[in-house]
Amino acid sequence: MKLRSKIYLYSSVLFAVLLVIMNLFIYALFSRMLTDNELEQAAAETAKIAAAMRRAAGEVTPAELLRAYVPVEGMLRLVAADGSGPAPVTSVSEQELSRLKPDYYEMRQTEMLRSGGHSYAFVTVPVIWADGTVMNVQMTKSLESTMGTLRVLRLVLAGATAVALIPLLLSSRLLSGLIMRPIVQMTATMREIKDSGKFRRLTLQDNAKDELVEMGDTFNGMIALLESNYLKQEKFVSDASHELRTPLTVIESYASLLKRRGLAHPELFNESVEAIHSEAVRMKELTEQLLLLAKHQEQWVLSMKHLDLEELVRTSAKVFHNAYGREVEVQSGGRVEAYTDEAKLRQLLFIFLDNARKYSDEGITVNLEAEGRNSIIVITDRGIGISPEELPKVFDRFYRVDAARSRQGGGAGLGLALAAEIAGAIGAELSMHSTPGRGTAVTIRIAAESRGRS
Known part of the structure; x- marks a missing residue:
């Protein structure tokens, strides 16, 4: 039944x-x-x-x-x-x-x-x-x-009962239809999703605030999450197959070269091993970035707390200097604090510092300041810059400005896309200003206090 x-x-x-x-x-x-x-x-x-x-x-x-x-x-x-x-x-x-x-x-x-x-x-x-x-x-x-x-009363009550049963049965049918409507819509929507492969949402009445509407909202939220994960998975497969093909081809080519001519030409050994190692390292970094981007933000483990931004930035700048030998000047007018995840913010800083290192030979500057209820970090380089028409696209996955970010000098085009994901997870806002030939400034705006505090 x-x-x-x-x-x-x-x-x-x-x-x-x-x-x-x-x-x-x-x-x-x-x-x-x-x-x-x-x-x-x-x-x-x-x-x-x-x-x-x-x-x-x-x-x-x-x-x-x-x-x-x-x-x-x-x-x-x-x-x-x-x-x-x-x-x-x-x-x-x-x-x-x-x-x-x-x-x-x-x-x-x-x-x-x-x-x-x-x-x-x-x-x-x-x-x-x-x-x-x-x-x-x-x-x-x-x-x-x-x-x-x-006896007359019995007849009257029996007749009243019989007459009252008619609207009662009709109201019961109406009630069952009202209760089952969102369930039927859900079933039809899920069947349509299964048959068409396209995600759909339920149409809900905004003025109703009952449990049925709440169930519909929950269903729509679940569909949104499934669609997001599906698109991430689809994008991940497409991006991975596209970006991993080149390093795998290079590794296969040099391995074949070593197999055919390595014993007869020892001078090819160092070149081949270096190329294979370089492509393997790049493929490893690319895979790690792809895996992180494929994970939904809500699945990230965050540890939000109050931080001293100056201490965090100076420590990161020192680590960056020791790793790449590049000087990073940190400027701060006083104590600047933020409520965020320390590890994710540090990762965000390294992404922008690494970009500044790749596309600028001059010094890198990091400015800290407090602005109302927000704290601001500005990372500035004096490098080649980005043209205005290219600037809105730099946070897209695998997007590279061809003239300046080639495979030899740049990465796979995932760094800034990953930075946008991290910023969204920790509640930070990103903006970028750049002038070709003069440099680029990236602004990270973070809440100084928890949004739940007055």
Whole structure:
């Protein structure tokens, strides 16, 4: 059974059962109140008759008294302690009541009894008769009018229940459709994604804030993540196959050269080994960058904390000087702090310092300053620069300015793309200004305090 049918069936049955229980409760309560009221009236009427009969007992015969006070639809009788007494008097319509066996009761009693398929109110009141004996004045009164009212009430409640079930069933179907709509949309969307291979989102009502919309938002978020990972994977495969082909070809060519002519021409050995080693190192760096770019930012392990930027930059500049022998001048007007991930920011600095080293032979300068709630790092070189039309593309993967960033002088075109990914992960903003022939300045803007702090 489908979920829609289950919701429709269970909700319909539940609502129907609740409606029936409510109507049964209403009927039972009204029936109890109506019969209790009739019994109270019968008891009061019997008490009045008993008092009147006692006052007239010495003047009028019991039979005449019974005929005088007999109810319109019922019976009136006198019963002595031994069960004897005058013949009961009944109304014309209730002759069958006279056949009931008389019973004597010591205490006043009121109850409802059934005889011949009809309902009656029975009341017995003990009275002291004129001769000193204790007699029961017993009245049996028909409750058929009350039972008729209850029958009408049963029909009305049954009809109301039947009529109410129609909108109830329709509302249950509407409810099941409303609940199942986003699920059906999800199923259709997933089936379409599977068949077409293209990612789609659910169309949601912005004004609704219920759990179904929340589920749809979660689904769209999951699809966005899957699409992002899929595109990263697709891009990774394309980029890797494109960029790894050249170093692998070089390595294969030199290995083949060594295999064919290495023994006969020893002078080729150093050249071939150097070329193979160089391409292997470049392929290793390229692979590491590709793997990092293929990982989603949310999967990166970050350790955000408050840092002294001047200390971090000076330490990085010293390491860079020791590795490449290039001087890096650090300028700071005072203490500058930032809330970021130390390892990722250091990696970001090395990417821009390495680019400055590759495309500039002159000194490299790093300026630190505080600007409001942000801290700013500016890395400046006086190298060949980048033309204005090329500047917007430098953060794209595998993009290289052909005139200046050839394979001999530059990298694979992944460094700045990786820098953009790192900046996005740690919440930094990057901007680049460059003038051909005069140099390039890269600005890193980082929050000085945690965004959660006031």
